[in-house]
Every structure is written in structure tokens, then in C-alpha cells.
Amino acid sequence: MNLPPFPSDLEPTPEAAQASRARGVLLKRLADVVCLPMSRVNAFERAMTADLLVDMLREAEPAERKKVARRLAGLVEIPASLVRLLLRDESDVAEELLINAVVLSDADLLDCARMTGLEHRRLIALRRGVSEVVCDVLIEFGEILVLECLLRNDDARFSTGGVEAVVALTRGDARLTATLLRRPELRPAHAYVLFWWADAETRMIILQRFAVSREVLQEAASDIFAMAAEENWQDALSRKALQFIERxxxxxxxxxxxxxxxxxxxxxxxxxxxxxxxxxxxxxxxxxxxxxxxxxxxxxxxxxxxxxxxxxxxxxxxxxxxxxxxxxxxxxxxxxxxxxxxxxxxxxxxxxxxxxxxxxxxxxxxxxxxxxxxxxxxxxxxxxxxxxxxxxxxxxxxxxxxxxxxx
Incomplete structure (x- = not known):
């Protein structure tokens, strides 16, 4: 078969691009090559293919980009250039990776959180195993919808600073309080501050759950009170701690x-x-x-x-x-x-x-x-x-x- 010369300088019309069967097949084949095991394609060949795929996807239709994202979601290692492009895409496209890809790094998720919008951050909050670092960044935006998803996510891990930031945010929006109280990371120091702007029902929960006994501390420090008294309570650090412990x-x-x-x-x-x-x-x-x-x-x-x-x-x-x-x-x-x-x-x-x-x-x-x-x-x-x-x-x-x- 004699094929016509390749028209490298010819720009297709939008209608032609949308209807191009060749483009759809080529995108699929390139994605297939990226998905090949290391026994079939080496790292440089995979990177080269990913670069070509990125260049095509920049101008492809959303539906085409979504198909590629769905094809790549199951990979153990997705080329970084493709991850960045697809996670910054429309939420429908990014969702394929954010929901189904298990190999996204914290760096990938942080870039997505900072460079996109609320819906992307909501999808990140729904992921399994959201790390403390990613949680902290999501919390910084102060978006109630995202925070509600994050607090309901049993696999998300909150840092102490993250919990404190959420507690502070509950002062302006009580919708977060009920889910926050169920988090295992919440400690007495957090709960007793939250108490001041909580409603009556929440206050009762806090007093029942977090009003702990100091008996174990009193037993551990029982002989130290006499030592501190002999020193005339001159050490400020021990004095402050013992004031908390004493009966x-x-x-x-x-x-x-x-x-x-x-x-x-x-x-x-x-x-x-x-x-x-x-x-x-x-x-x-x-x-x-x-x-x-x-x-x-x-x-x-x-x-x-x-x-x-x-x-x-x-x-x-x-x-x-x-x-x-x-x-x-x-x-x-x-x-x-x-x-x-x-x-x-x-x-x-x-x-x-x-x-x-x-x-x-x-x-x-x-x-x-x-x-x-x-x-x-x-x-x-x-x-x-x-x-x-x-x-x-x-x-x-x-x-x-x-x-x-x-x-």
C-alpha cells in the first residue's frame, strides 16, 4: 500500500481531531507501552514513551485523557511527568488516579493539592492511607467539605499540629466537631480547649470521655513532693508539673x-x-x-x-x-x-x-x-x-x- 506523505505542518480542525480514530488508537498503544513490564521495556524507553504521551495528552480531549488515566491507574510505578499532568487535569480525569492509583507519592499529592482546586483536594482526602504531611496541607486550606471527608477517613493519619489546627477551625464551624470527636488522635489538651465553644451535648461527651484520673501520676511522683519541699520548691519546672499532679x-x-x-x-x-x-x-x-x-x-x-x-x-x-x-x-x-x-x-x-x-x-x-x-x-x-x-x-x-x- 502506498501511503501519502506525512503532513507534519498540517494542523487538523477541532472536528477532525475529535473524530480521529488514529489518535485514539495511538494514545492507547502509547499507554500500553508505558504499562509494559521492565522485562519488555527499559527505563529510558518508558520515559521516552511517557514524554510523547504527555505531549499528545496536552491537546487531547478530556475523554481521551480520562481513558489514559484509567489505563495507568493500576501501574506499580507511573512516570512522574504523566502523574503531574493527569493530577493537575480536570477533576474527572484526575479522579481516575486519585481514587484508583495506590502508588501516588506524597510529593504527587501535595503538588495536586496546591495546584488544583477543592474537588481535587476532596478526592485526595478520600484516599486510603493519607499521610500526616498531606493531611497538614489539606487542613491549611480550611475547606469544610474537604475536612469532613478527611475526618471521616479512618485510614487518614493526623499529626498533632493538624489536630490542633482542626480544633481551632471548629470555633468557626461546628460541623466538624462531631467527626473530630471520633478521631483517635484527639487528646485531652485538644478536647478541653474545644469545650469552650462546643454545644451542650458535645461538652457532656468531652467531660465523660476525657476527664481522666491522675492516680497513676500521683503514685509515680508520691515521693517527689517531699524532695521538692526540701528544696523549697525552687525548681520552676518540677513545681509546675507537681502542681498539676497533686491531689x-x-x-x-x-x-x-x-x-x-x-x-x-x-x-x-x-x-x-x-x-x-x-x-x-x-x-x-x-x-x-x-x-x-x-x-x-x-x-x-x-x-x-x-x-x-x-x-x-x-x-x-x-x-x-x-x-x-x-x-x-x-x-x-x-x-x-x-x-x-x-x-x-x-x-x-x-x-x-x-x-x-x-x-x-x-x-x-x-x-x-x-x-x-x-x-x-x-x-x-x-x-x-x-x-x-x-x-x-x-x-x-x-x-x-x-x-x-x-x-
């Missing part, structure tokens, strides 16, 4: 400096009106920083007040005393107890003293230290942070209380 919640040293004879005395004064001064004294007597006390007293839910009372050994009526001091209604208007007050009473009955102390100390920790920077930023979001003659925690406490009480 006693109240600060006995604060009594000597307080105008009140006891925490009960301060609570009795508070029921007639919780001023900034009384709130600060209750915080000190309870072994808390003023910022932590401010967060507890200004929280509208009531659960933190119950935790405070239980952890410090105050009787249940102390909750009502603080409720009155905060000028909150005790009735729901229909003869029953106000829902928030009722939840506070329920929490008081539900949680054990030791576990309440753990919660309280984590709150104190997370609010006043850089233990988890992302969570610290989230929990302080919106707080004014001015420096004057008071320490930053004292100033924040005063500002929070003055806003809440209209002073």
Missing part, C-alpha cells in the same frame, strides 16, 4: 494574702454580686490563674462552674450561689429550672473530684501557657491583650469580667 486543688498560700478567710467565705460574698475583685480571689483560692477564672465565670453554659465547685470540694449549693452572683435566671419561665443551671447540676453529680481537678488544671494550663500554640491562639481569639502594671492573665481576666458584667 489538693485549693491554694493554701493564697489564704494568707486574701481578704477572705476561706474559699467558702469568698463564695458567700459572691452570691450578692460577683465583682472582678471577688472573682479574682476565688480564682487564686481555687489554685487558678485569673484568666482561667474569668473564662469559667463568663461562660454562659454553666458546666465550667460545676467543674470548679466539684474540683475544689465545694457543696452543690455553691453553684446556685455563683449563679445568683452572676445575675443569671434560675428559672426557665415555666416553673422549671433554667436549662443551663440544670446542666451544671448534672455535671456536678456526674463527675468525680479527681477528674474534675484534671479538667480544671488542663483549662488553667491551656489558657496560660504555650503548651499548644494553635489552641492557645484559638482560645484567646478576640481577647484584648494589653500590657500595664498587671500581668497579662490578670489584665485579660479583668477585661473579660468587665465586659460580661457591664462594668
Amino acid at each position: 489538693r486543688q485549693r491554694n493554701r498560700a493564697a489564704i494568707d494574702k486574701s481578704p477572705f478567710d476561706s474559699l467558702e467565705d469568698a463564695m458567700a460574698a459572691a452570691q450578692h454580686g460577683l465583682t472582678r475583685e471577688i472573682a479574682e480571689e476565688i480564682s487564686y483560692l481555687s489554685g487558678l490563674k485569673p484568666m482561667t477564672g474569668a473564662k469559667i465565670f463568663t461562660d454562659p453554659g454553666g458546666e465550667p462552674i460545676a467543674v470548679l465547685c466539684k474540683a475544689t470540694g465545694l457543696p452543690k449549693p455553691a453553684i446556685r450561689a455563683l449563679w445568683r452572683g452572676l445575675k443569671r435566671s434560675e428559672s426557665d419561665g415555666a416553673g422549671g429550672m433554667a436549662p443551663a443551671l440544670e446542666r451544671a447540676m448534672l455535671v456536678y453529680d456526674m463527675i468525680a473530684v479527681d477528674r474534675a481537678q484534671t479538667v480544671l488544671r488542663y483549662w488553667n494550663w491551656s489558657l496560660t501557657s504555650a503548651l499548644t500554640p494553635a489552641l492557645l491562639r484559638a482560645i484567646r481569639d478576640g481577647d484584648e491583650d494589653s500590657l500595664d502594671e498587671y500581668s497579662a492573665p490578670q489584665r485579660a481576666a479583668m477585661l473579660a469580667l468587665s465586659k460580661d458584667f457591664g462594668r
Whole structure:
């Protein structure tokens, strides 16, 4: 058969390109060569074929590119140039690799996440075995649809920083909270910060699941308290850790400096009106920083007040005393107890003293230290942070209380 000369300088019309049977067959054959085993084609031949295939695919129709992507998805090793081109393609084309190819590297997925759009990132989030590095990048975009898929993916692996970033994002969108609570990577430090902007149901879950006992720590460090006392508690690092571990919640040293004879005395004064001064004294007597006390007293839910009372050994009526001091209604208007007050009473009955102390100390920790920077930023979001003659925690406490009480 005599074939006509090859028209190298002739550009086909779009209609001709779409209908070209030769192009379809050639794309398939090139893909077949790329898929040949190493016993049939060496690395250089495969790379050369991949380069030619990439050049054709740039101008091919989406349906043709999708067929090639589907053909390559089962390869143990796909040429890098083809992966990059197809993952950056339309989501319908990229989906063939993102869903079916098991050999995509983190570098491939990171390039796809950064160079494409939301639908590509959603497909990445659905992949099996999404690594911590890829998760971190997907989280950076803050796309709720992607994050929901990622949190539901049991094979995705979250880093500590990634979990912290998601916790911070839940402050602006509660849709992530339920799936986040099911993640095994979530730790008490995360949960106790999430608590502050969670709804009532979520708060109850957090208190039930993450209010852990410190008994194992108390047994491990039982003899160290005497050592630290002999050293007059001069080592700040051990002192801070032992304050977290110890069984006693109240600060006995604060009594000597307080105008009140006891925490009960301060609570009795508070029921007639919780001023900034009384709130600060209750915080000190309870072994808390003023910022932590401010967060507890200004929280509208009531659960933190119950935790405070239980952890410090105050009787249940102390909750009502603080409720009155905060000028909150005790009735729901229909003869029953106000829902928030009722939840506070329920929490008081539900949680054990030791576990309440753990919660309280984590709150104190997370609010006043850089233990988890992302969570610290989230929990302080919106707080004014001015420096004057008071320490930053004292100033924040005063500002929070003055806003809440209209002073």
C-alpha cells in the first residue's frame, strides 16, 4: 500500500481531531507501552514513551485523557511527568488516579493539592492511607467539605499540629466537631480547649470521655513532693508539673494574702454580686490563674462552674450561689429550672473530684501557657491583650469580667 506523505505542518480542525480514530488508537498503544513490564521495556524507553504521551495528552480531549488515566491507574510505578499532568487535569480525569492509583507519592499529592482546586483536594482526602504531611496541607486550606471527608477517613493519619489546627477551625464551624470527636488522635489538651465553644451535648461527651484520673501520676511522683519541699520548691519546672499532679486543688498560700478567710467565705460574698475583685480571689483560692477564672465565670453554659465547685470540694449549693452572683435566671419561665443551671447540676453529680481537678488544671494550663500554640491562639481569639502594671492573665481576666458584667 502506498501511503501519502506525512503532513507534519498540517494542523487538523477541532472536528477532525475529535473524530480521529488514529489518535485514539495511538494514545492507547502509547499507554500500553508505558504499562509494559521492565522485562519488555527499559527505563529510558518508558520515559521516552511517557514524554510523547504527555505531549499528545496536552491537546487531547478530556475523554481521551480520562481513558489514559484509567489505563495507568493500576501501574506499580507511573512516570512522574504523566502523574503531574493527569493530577493537575480536570477533576474527572484526575479522579481516575486519585481514587484508583495506590502508588501516588506524597510529593504527587501535595503538588495536586496546591495546584488544583477543592474537588481535587476532596478526592485526595478520600484516599486510603493519607499521610500526616498531606493531611497538614489539606487542613491549611480550611475547606469544610474537604475536612469532613478527611475526618471521616479512618485510614487518614493526623499529626498533632493538624489536630490542633482542626480544633481551632471548629470555633468557626461546628460541623466538624462531631467527626473530630471520633478521631483517635484527639487528646485531652485538644478536647478541653474545644469545650469552650462546643454545644451542650458535645461538652457532656468531652467531660465523660476525657476527664481522666491522675492516680497513676500521683503514685509515680508520691515521693517527689517531699524532695521538692526540701528544696523549697525552687525548681520552676518540677513545681509546675507537681502542681498539676497533686491531689489538693485549693491554694493554701493564697489564704494568707486574701481578704477572705476561706474559699467558702469568698463564695458567700459572691452570691450578692460577683465583682472582678471577688472573682479574682476565688480564682487564686481555687489554685487558678485569673484568666482561667474569668473564662469559667463568663461562660454562659454553666458546666465550667460545676467543674470548679466539684474540683475544689465545694457543696452543690455553691453553684446556685455563683449563679445568683452572676445575675443569671434560675428559672426557665415555666416553673422549671433554667436549662443551663440544670446542666451544671448534672455535671456536678456526674463527675468525680479527681477528674474534675484534671479538667480544671488542663483549662488553667491551656489558657496560660504555650503548651499548644494553635489552641492557645484559638482560645484567646478576640481577647484584648494589653500590657500595664498587671500581668497579662490578670489584665485579660479583668477585661473579660468587665465586659460580661457591664462594668
